[in-house]
Amino acid sequence: xxxxxxxxxxxxxxxxxxxxxxxxxxxxxxxxxxxxxxxxxxxxxxxxxxxxxxxxxxxxxxxxxxxxxxxxxxxxxxxxxxxxxxxxxxxxxxxxxxxxxxxxxxxxxxxxxxxxxxxxxxxxxxxxxxxxxxxxxxxxxxxxxxxxxxxxxxxxxxxxxxxxxxxxxxxxxxxxxxxxxxxxxxxxxxxxxxxxxxxxxxxxxxxxxxxxxxxxxxxxxxxxxxxxxxxxxxxxxxxxxxxxxxxxxxxxxxxxxxxxxxxxxxxxxxxxxxxxxxxxxxxxxxxxxxxxxxxxxxxxxxxxxxxxxxxxxxxxxxxxxxxxxxxxxxxxxxxxxxxxxxxxxxxxxxxxxxxxxxxxxxxxxxxxxxxxxxxxxxxxxxxxxxxxxxxxxxxxxxxxxxxxxxxxxxxxxxxxxxxxxxxxxxxxxxxxxxxxxxxxxxxxxxxxxxxxxxxxxxxxxxxxxxxxxxxxxxxxxxxxxxxxxxxxxxxxxxxxxxxxxxxxxxxxxxxxxx
Amino acid sequence: xxxxxxxxxxxxxxxxxxxxxxxxxxxxxxxxxxxxxxxxxxxxxxxxxxxxxxxxxxxxxxxxxxxxxxxxxxxxxxxxxxxxxxxxxxxxxxxxxxxxxxxxxxxxxx
Ligand code: SF4
Ligand code: SF4
Ligand code: SF4
Numbered sequence: 001x002x003x004x005x006x007x008x009x010x011x012x013x014x015x016x017x018x019x020x021x022x023x024x025x026x027x028x029x030x031x032x033x034x035x036x037x038x039x040x041x042x043x044x045x046x047x048x049x050x051x052x053x054x055x056x057x058x059x060x061x062x063x064x065x066x067x068x069x070x071x072x073x074x075x076x077x078x079x080x081x082x083x084x085x086x087x088x089x090x091x092x093x094x095x096x097x098x099x100x101x102x103x104x105x106x107x108x109x110x111x112x113x114x115x116x117x118x119x120x121x122x123x124x125x126x127x128x129x130x131x132x133x134x135x136x137x138x139x140x141x142x143x144x145x146x147x148x149x150x151x152x153x154x155x156x157x158x159x160x161x162x163x164x165x166x167x168x169x170x171x172x173x174x175x176x177x178x179x180x181x182x183x184x185x186x187x188x189x190x191x192x193x194x195x196x197x198x199x200x201x202x203x204x205x206x207x208x209x210x211x212x213x214x215x216x217x218x219x220x221x222x223x224x225x226x227x228x229x230x231x232x233x234x235x236x237x238x239x240x241x242x243x244x245x246x247x248x249x250x251x252x253x254x255x256x257x258x259x260x261x262x263x264x265x266x267x268x269x270x271x272x273x274x275x276x277x278x279x280x281x282x283x284x285x286x287x288x289x290x291x292x293x294x295x296x297x298x299x300x301x302x303x304x305x306x307x308x309x310x311x312x313x314x315x316x317x318x319x320x321x322x323x324x325x326x327x328x329x330x331x332x333x334x335x336x337x338x339x340x341x342x343x344x345x346x347x348x349x350x351x352x353x354x355x356x357x358x359x360x361x362x363x364x365x366x367x368x369x370x371x372x373x374x375x376x377x378x379x380x381x382x383x384x385x386x387x388x389x390x391x392x393x394x395x396x397x398x399x400x401x402x403x404x405x406x407x408x409x410x411x412x413x414x415x416x417x418x419x420x421x422x423x424x425x426x427x428x429x430x431x432x433x434x435x436x437x438x439x440x441x442x443x444x445x446x447x448x449x450x451x452x453x454x455x456x457x458x459x460x461x462x463x464x465x466x467x468x469x470x471x472x473x474x475x476x477x478x479x480x481x482x483x484x485x486x487x488x489x490x491x492x493x494x495x496x497x498x499x500x501x502x503x504x505x506x507x508x509x510x511x512x513x514x
Numbered sequence: 515x516x517x518x519x520x521x522x523x524x525x526x527x528x529x530x531x532x533x534x535x536x537x538x539x540x541x542x543x544x545x546x547x548x549x550x551x552x553x554x555x556x557x558x559x560x561x562x563x564x565x566x567x568x569x570x571x572x573x574x575x576x577x578x579x580x581x582x583x584x585x586x587x588x589x590x591x592x593x594x595x596x597x598x599x600x601x602x603x604x605x606x607x608x609x610x611x612x613x614x615x616x617x618x619x620x621x622x623x624x
Binding site: 035184185188189192198199200201202203205206209210213214217242243244246247248249251252279315429431432465466468469482483 | 528529572573574576577578579580583596600608609618620621622623624
């Protein structure tokens with residue numbers, strides 16, 4: 001149970017308002033910079049190793065190229081009417097009070113330069129339209145504030161024109177990369193994936209050993225030999241899941257949940273050591289080429305293993321990439337079974353199994369938890385799920401409610417399409433940004449504190465590797481324990497009873513009857 | 515950016531992970547631990563030694579769960595549990611213990 005001691009001393013507790021607008025603090029986050037990538041992180045991605053001598057020229061040209069090729073980007077830069085609807089929608093603004101973290105201000109960092117070089121007024125009367133030259137200070141400012149955006153798109157939902165700061169942020173990072181100013185966290189990881197097939201750098205031998213170890217745990221727990229197959233040719237389903245599911249807590253518990261569901265469903269499935277990663281950090285840096293290369297591995301693995309279906313595990317932005325772009329990036333998938341969604345989300349799979357009565361479930365096994373659910377922003381605002389509209393919100397909740405007795409949602413304006421980011425998305429899940437991560441998590445944490453106060457909620461479930469890691473790190477700062485964040489399939493794993501599995505209750509009765 | 519081990523310098527990155535894995539020594543581990551404000555006891559060493567053995571075999575750090583299971587076997591359940599690991603290494607058994615053990619930082623969504 002969470003130790004909610006932030007207001008100690010008994011008595012009625014006062015929990016803040018997650019949407020509260022902070023006092024403005026100019027420059028509060030101007031010195032918060034994420035580590036820059038070294039040449040060995042930039043070069044494997046096709047970027048210059050370090051800042052180019054003619055960076056200004058290259059950056060301006062790149063911006064023009066993006067505006068010419070990406071219609072949405074150009075429209076976003078051209079249409080903002082400064083209505084202000086987005087200003088208080090960003091969790092980083094709410095958490096830091098830095099006005100440059102207001103979405104419109106974040107856009108203007110780039111828009112002002114775009115105006116200067118690509119609009120008539122900006123070329124001739126820059127002072128009239130707030131246009132400015134691209135100087136090194138401006139470039140540095142881009143680096144700072146475009147790495148304080150998790151590309152969660154909460155602001156885009158509020159904008160009457162649908163201006164998406166995430167797109168601008170991605171473009172800014174792409175421009176930065178093109179002149180040799182990369183971010184260490186993202187670029188090091190993409191380089192690693194190209195070498196080993198996953199963000200962690202887990203090689204096939206280590207992956208096999210880890211999975212064997214987990215099979216052992218499953219058998220110890222259930223008495224049943226549940227398999228977590230690796231590189232099995234001819235399996236029906238290829239599971240693509242974030243490599244954090246092989247490594248971190250509570251992610252691993254989610255993986256055990258998928259294994260139990262597949263086992264109970266009686267399907268043949270496999271993980272691939274070649275495409276052992278669902279995450280696609282190519283999106284965070286706005287690099288189509290890198291995004292494509294990462295996606296292509298999935299296609300290759302599916303072909304090599306001869307599978308019929310692809311199912312994605314719990315990962316937020318991976319599902320966005322998979323749902324929205326996989327076909328464009330790595331299609332056509334005409335070699336897969338067309339009777340199933342391509343790709344399918346593990347939650348869709350699990351819900352189907354639950355609804356068709358194929359899973360034996362004992363909900364009371366989750367009675368120690370009072371749950372709420374964090375909508376991962378990339379799933380909420382960048383994808384869909386299931387057969388009905390709003391499925392990306394309802395499918396996860398339906399699964400949770402099918403395996404837990406106690407569930408309460410957080411405040412309406414902080415969930416579903418209005419969900420707050422965990423504070424660590426979009427390539428910001430790095431220790432050098434911990435201060436930003438804690439501040440950015442505050443709106444979500446405040447909403448959680450509210451339901452803890454009102455309904456006794458103890459735990460929050462999530463379906464994104466980044467969200468889970470972020471919460472397990474920041475929740476202790478808000479009066480919770482690190483294990484108060486759970487995988488949705490961890491709850492499933494707790495409640496599912498496998499065929500032939502002896503439960504404690506049965507063992508107890510068996511012992512009583514002579 | 516470097517550690518000083520009895521007069522020899524050992525390069526490390528911005529976060530304190532050594533650049534050259536072969537530079538590691540027990541003395542260096544003590545120096546890194548010192549910088550992390552950790553006093554190395556028998557239990558810390560059990561973790562560091564396991565990490566190094568595992569790394570030698572698999573070229574990567576083990577999942578926290580695998581680490582804990584092994585420590586539980588060798589040192590009992592009072593030491594081999596998640597909570598206690600964070601008491602030993604407040605910044606996490608994966609990242610902080612890896613740093614002291616001279617292994618690369620686990621990267622990704624972890
Ligand atoms: S996309 Fe998210 S993080 Fe970025 S400015 Fe908008 S609300 Fe903030
Ligand atoms: S809501 Fe849209 S139009 Fe209004 S200020 Fe923000 S980005 Fe501009
Ligand atoms: S980590 Fe989760 S909340 Fe954050 S960007 Fe990914 S999906 Fe969105």
